[in-house]
Amino acid sequence: MxxxxxxxxxxxxxxxxxxxxxxxxxxxxxxxxxxxxxxxxxxxxxxxxxxxxxxxxxxxxxxxxxxxxxxxxxxxxxxxxxxxxxxxxxxxxxxxxxxxxxxxxxxxxxxxxxxxxxxxxxxxxxxxxxxxxxxxxxxxxxxxxxxxxxxxxxxxxxxxxxxxxxxxxxxxxxxxxxxxxxxxxxxxxxxxxxxxxxxxxxxxxxxxxxxxxxxxxxxxxxxxxxxxxxxxxxxxxxxxxxxxxxxxxxxxxxxxxxxxxxxxxxxxxxxxxxxxxxxxxxxxxxxxxEKLVPELPDERLSRFKSKYTLSDHVANILINSKKLADFFESCLKIYYSPVEIANWLVNDLLALIGGEETVILDKLKIEPKHMAELAKLVDEKKISRSNAKQIFTEVFRTGQTPSELLSSTDYSQINDENLIANAVDLVFSSEKSAVEDAKVNSGAINFLVGKVMKMTKGRADPKIVTQLINVKLAQLGNS
Amino acid sequence: MVSKDELRHLGWISRINLSEEEIETFHHQLGDTIKYIDVLETFDSENLTLDYLEVEFSNLREDKTIEFTRDLIPKSSLAQEGYVKGPKMI
Amino acid sequence: MSNLYDLGALEAHRGINQGDFTAEEYVWSIIERIERVEGKVHAFITLNKENALNDAREIDKKIRTKEDAGSLAGVTVGIKDNISTHGLKTTCASKMLENYVPPYDATVVERLKNHGAIVIGKLNLDEFGMGSTTEYSRYGPTHNPWNLDYVPGGSSGGSGAAVSSRECAISLGSDTGGSVRCPASFCSVVGLKPTYGSVSRFGLISYANSLEQIGPICRTVEDVVTVMNAISGHDPNDNTCFLLRSNVPYLHIKKDTAPSSIAIVKELIDGCDPAVSRTIYSALDKFKEFGWESTEISLKSVNYALPSYYTIAMAEASSNLARYDNIRYGFSLPVEGFEWNTYISNVRSNFGEEVKRRILIGSYVLSSGYYSKYYLKARQLRSLLRQELLSNFGKYDLLVGPTMPVLPFRIGEKIDDPLKMYLMDVDTVLANLAGIPAISIPAGHSNGLPIGLQLMAGPFQEQKLIDAASLLENAIDIARSPEI
Structure with a gap:
């Protein structure tokens, strides 16, 4: 052309x-x-x-x-x-x-x-x-x-x-x-x-x-x-x-x-x-x-990149819609986690809204306080990322706060190794052939992890699950 | 001078139907007037400036609304739903 | 004085205020006068009898209850029919506005009403103000009260004739190139064209916006002063009437006037009718008797004033009159069956021929190939002319000459030669081009036909015009109103 x-x-x-x-x-x-x-x-x-x-x-x-x-x-x-x-x-x-x-x-x-x-x-x-x-x-x-x-x-x-x-x-x-x-x-x-x-x-x-x-x-x-x-x-x-x-x-x-x-x-x-x-x-x-003209997109972009250490790509997407960029900065005032929040907005929120429709941002049920709270829960490892995504979708749909959703449905992450070990034991006893596979084929470990996660409704910390499965497999191999 | 065709064109851009009779009389009368104002050309316009009436920015109208509450457009000019009725476009 | 209709504005106002007679009696007297002479003069397009009588009764009520009824309480005023009056037809003497009833009052009308004046009717004019004889009215010509076979001047011919024939005490006209002063001169009354920007144009139906001002026509200088004090001054509805932050200087009639310096413009005297120049020179002698200095000067800009004036006026007119497409207001012609362009070209062929000529020439001088040859050049020369006039006002207080180069002439005499008509405006257009004030004051008669003297002053120097006009008015007794 x-x-x-x-x-x-x-x-x-x-x-x-x-x-x-x-x-x-x-x-x-x-x-x-x-x-x-x-x-x-x-x-x-x-x-x-x-x-x-x-x-x-x-x-x-x-x-x-x-x-x-x-x-x-x-x-x-x-x-x-x-x-x-x-x-x-x-x-x-x-x-x-x-x-x-x-x-x-x-x-x-x-x-x-x-x-x-x-x-x-x-x-x-x-x-x-x-x-x-x-x-x-x-x-x-x-x-x-x-x-x-x-x-x-x-x-x-x-x-x-x-x-x-x-x-x-x-x-x-x-x-x-x-x-x-x-x-x-x-x-x-x-x-x-x-x-x-x-x-x-x-x-x-x-x-x-x-x-x-x-x-x-x-x-x-x-x-x-x-x-x-x-x-x-x-x-x-x-x-x-x-x-x-x-x-x-x-x-x-x-x-x-x-x-x-x-x-x-x-x-x-x-x-x-x-x-x-x-x-x-x-x-x-x-x-x-000049006095009446506020910060414009170009200046704001460079500020987002330098102050919040956002990538050029992410910062650009935010700046292209003033409402989205404002939403972002409102979240930061409540809870400061720029990269985490920016990613939520650019990936998850825009996906839910459907691309260019960010202009309707002020009509949405999700508010900066929700986003800030969610980011905090993730940062503090109170919920897993996959559960956070589920909560995000629910907040978007209903406007309930993440903590409300957490108390009505238990999304809190299980970090207790004993509780997770129990679940691992149960999976090992019900999935015997998979355990046998896993002994020789590390790829099958993921299958076992998935089963444990399913049993704990996604609340188990996946890192601990993987760790315990490996330990248990090793014990089985040695015996 | 204006030719009769030029006159017809002026009629069109001014949206005034001119009869053949009017073309005939206007052709002469407008010709005379234009010849008369042609004298403007004989004055040297070099170094001539333009002056304008001025208004200070601070004296411009304040941005506020006042609703006009009287009837404005006569009922006979209105079509359904308050639209003003105009001739068709094509 | 034997009749109430003979009274000037101030006299009528005093009589009503003092309880010598009621406003209603006075308005009845005016109505009877109109009924008696209007058939001969034809100054009005629309009469406002019923409302005027109601307004008079309101004024009388105020007077009885000792309320302030205003500086023009009860005074009958005629309004040129291109000035908007709320609820009262305003036709511009055009088929295009035959049924148009404005939804608002022009600022000047509102101000006159606030001062207690009573609108007695709407006065005849050349269609949209385009003409110098009032022959180009869709409603037929107005006749000069001094000789009914003669033109009253124009375009505010109705305003001049109605005041001269005592059909109203005072009137408003509009002056784009002399339209107040010309009929004042032809009808032997006083007409003032104020400084551009001193009287609001809001509600004046535009012919040539950058040139025109509304001005009073009265039988005495004193009445001109009263009307000006009522109508002038800043109006937030007119961006070109901001020039004075508060009010134009308050005008008054002085008992003694210090001598001023006046300059006679040679070019304006030279080409005029000998009867006119004789009268002007003898009026000037009166000024000399009072110790005023007079000099003869030459104004170069007179040579290009008229072509500049007509170029600018017609250009602005062609654009101003584009809005008359009969869609939102106008006369009755259903739109059904017409295509857009056919419809508007059809309805717009109902403009009178003088209006059509000016629209066509206006479109011509603004066309892309001709813009700098005509319109731009005219604007440049206008600036030059203004500079030349202003520099003279540094040396002299007033410039003087005849208002019109000719005596009033017979109705129909010049109607077939538009250019000849245009040339008669040579003396008056200067003030419009320069935006300065000018007044026409009766200076004499020749064979029973009035002759007016024109005085011009620097911007906002209306008081100087009033001083000189007042002096002349006292020095020479010129009849203002004939028997009809």
Whole structure:
């Protein structure tokens, strides 16, 4: 897959704001009935004027800062003029770089591996349009377009990268990292439906640029790109010309399709928004923003590796989800056993949750105190590792504490050699042929260990069991 | 000058249907006006600056919510479930 | 004074406050006046009689119970129909807003109401404020009270004519390139275009946002002062009205005014109608009699003011008016059976022809190939013009010239030549481009047609305009209101 160039345009809503970008309606529009989170401003009523939300500028600047972008001392808003039913004013207030003025961020960069950096072209603050649906359920045979303006005017940050990606995998790394950055900044809850959207452009060497729109979650982007690259590759091997076009990602069928309406080359007739003066951020703004930006994934990663002696792999998995990393550090506050706890989270917890769904971490029944307690029990050898795994699964399922589970079912480890010796004796008398095998074949010892463990419901310390079996076998051999 | 085709294109990007009669009159009238504003070209713009109205960051609107409680969109513009009714797309 | 409708704002207010007559009696008098002359003048688009009478009764109740009824209590005000009034149709004289009832009050309307003023109706204008004669109204032209065959000026023609014909005490207009001052001049009344950013635009239906301000039209300078004190000052609903943290300076009428220095702008006098220039020069002699110094100066920027103005105004208009797609508000045309683009292109062909021309040119000058040739250049020249004007205000207190280069003319006389109409705005657009205040004050009549004198001052120097206008008002007695 050589000679592929991919660039991204990512939109993320500033979900932690209270109000929209230019009016007092709720930024979180999701719980409202259609058209019940609207006002004259966000519906473009005559005579209304946009009132720029200070916090939105701040949050956009935090994103710029986290993406290593330059933040100018003054910013300007522009009108992007085009007619579309989701746009109540038939123009969008956005930003634009021209004549010495830039948007809230420009010329940034993000490392996605030791050897790969993605350049950020610009970061800009703009308003989200409303949402369209169709009375028959699809665009083709509907008599009406149904418009809901609840989302109209929601603050949106657009991040545009240079076409620096050469394979879809890199896009995944980048988007994972971006999600984590946004979570760390606390400005965008990427788990909310529609809070992050991604458009991509792909071109094969010598081919024209294809835009892929309508990708409504980061997870789908890699799939859409992989599909699109193989489609283009197969066209070019058959010498079929690739025309510049816009395609939409069909999430159900997992294919890209040429956009239904012809999206002609638009002339947006950008010009400075006359209702918003040039916003003077000032010389101290950058310092102000720096103070607001918390520890970011890169710094946190190196801290996890140095302070907690985690491997690069484990630390990366934790950092990729702020919630998981926070969960981890909350556990440590209760009981300090970083490597043990990190392994539990990365291996066992993620396996139970199912991979990428770590974002739902705060809805789980297992809490840091449970994890800490369990790690402590293991460290103190109060339970065996295999029992700990059983307990972990139970805690995950029920939310009971490990100690509750321990007292209701006896999981405590048996370290008493006499008790274990009794069990060994019983197994030796019931499994005579296996004992005979074991005398000559050390591999059969494991079978005997397993029997003893089963008899003790897994509570016997396996080391002591093995030791006692060996002793007993030796005695039998000598006699 | 604007050609009649250019005028039709301007009508399209402005989403205004123009009748043939309007094309005929506007073609002349817009031509006159554009010729008049062409005088802008004769002024040297080198060393010219742009000035803008300014607002301090500290004077921007505070992030708070106020719900708009009056009726906004007339019932006649609404379809089922509170959606605003627009023409079909295709 | 024999009729209550003859009273100016302050006189009416005093009478009501002192119990000489009730607000209700006064409003009835205004309504009767409207019924008598409105058929000839046609200043209003919508009348608000019932509500006005109810409001008057409320004011009377307050007066009886000695509550503070406000500095404009009972005063009848007409509002240009591009300024939003909650619950009262606001059409912009356009088919596109024929049924539009705003869900909120413009800040200026709210402030006038808070001061006790009574909205008597909505006044005619050129559609969306685009014009200089009020002929481009969907509801037909307004007639000049001084000669009913003549135009009253525009775009706030209804605001000028209604005040001049005593159908209301005061009115609000909006001034994008002269739309308050032109009708004030043509109707022999006083009109002020305030400094950009001193009066909130919230609720003013935008034509060209960066140029326009709402301003009062009144029969006396004193009334202009009262209205300005009520409506101006910071508004959190308008990001461009932040310029003054608290309030614009409180305006007042001075008994004695120290002489100021005035400069006559040669370019503005040179090309104008001889009757106009004669009147202006004789008015200037009055200033000299009071010891004011006057100098003649030349302003280079006059040469590119108009093309810059029209480029910027039309560009902004093309974008501002894009929202009129008849979906959320507008006139009745069912969407059934139409495809999106067909529907909106259809409904938008209901704009009047002047509005269409300006939208088309606006789209043209913003198009990618033309942006720097027209729009950007116009913006640069606008900055240059502002610098030139501001540097002159370092030397002179006021710049002076005619408000309009021509006398009022017959309805229909220039309607087929849009460019000729545009050229009449040459004197007024300077103040809009520079964001400075300007006032038009009656200076005389020629063959029964009014002539206005324009004064311009530096930003937020409205008091200087008031001082000079007040002086001229006392020095020359010019009739404000004809018999109709």
């Amino acid at each position: 050589g000679n592929i160039l991919i660039g991204l345009e990512i939109h993320c809503q500033l979900t932690s704001l209270k109000s929209k970008l230019f009016c007092f309606c709720h930024e979180d529009y999701r719980s409202f009935k259609p058209n019940s989170n609207i006002c004259p401003i966000c519906c473009g009523f005559p005579g209304t004027l946009p009132l720029l939300n200070q916090k939105a500028v701040e949050h956009a600047a935090m994103i710029s800062n986290a993406l290593g972008s330059k933040i100018p001392e003054k910013i300007m808003f522009y009108r992007k003029n085009y007619f579309y039913p989701d746009l109540p004013k038939n123009f969008q207030i956005t930003q634009y770089n021209s004549y010495g003025l830039t948007s809230i961020g420009s010329a940034g960069s993000v490392c996605i591996s030791d050897s790969k950096t993605i350049r950020i072209r610009r970061v800009q603050l703009e308003e989200d349009p409303g949402r369209l649906s169709y009375d028959s359920g699809n665009i083709h045979n509907s008599n009406h377009t149904l418009i809901d303006y609840n989302r109209s005017g929601v603050a949106l940050v657009e991040i545009v990268t240079e076409p620096d990606f050469t394979e879809p995998k890199e896009v995944r790394y980048f988007l994972n990292k971006l999600s984590s950055i946004l979570e760390h900044l606390g400005v965008c809850d990427t788990a909310l439906e529609g809070a992050v959207r991604c458009d991509a452009n792909v071109s094969l060497k010598g081919g024209e640029r294809i835009e892929i729109k309508n990708v409504n979650s980061f997870r789908e982007v890699e799939k859409a790109l992989t599909y699109e690259i193989s489609r283009q590759t197969s066209l070019s091997t058959r010498n079929i010309r690739i025309n510049s076009e816009t395609r939409h990602w069909d999430e159900q069928r997992k294919i890209t399709r040429i956009a239904r309406t012809k999206e002609e080359e638009q002339d947006y007739r950008y010009f400075p928004e006359p209702d918003i003066p040039l916003v003077m951020l000032g010389k101290d703004f950058y310092t102000h923003i």
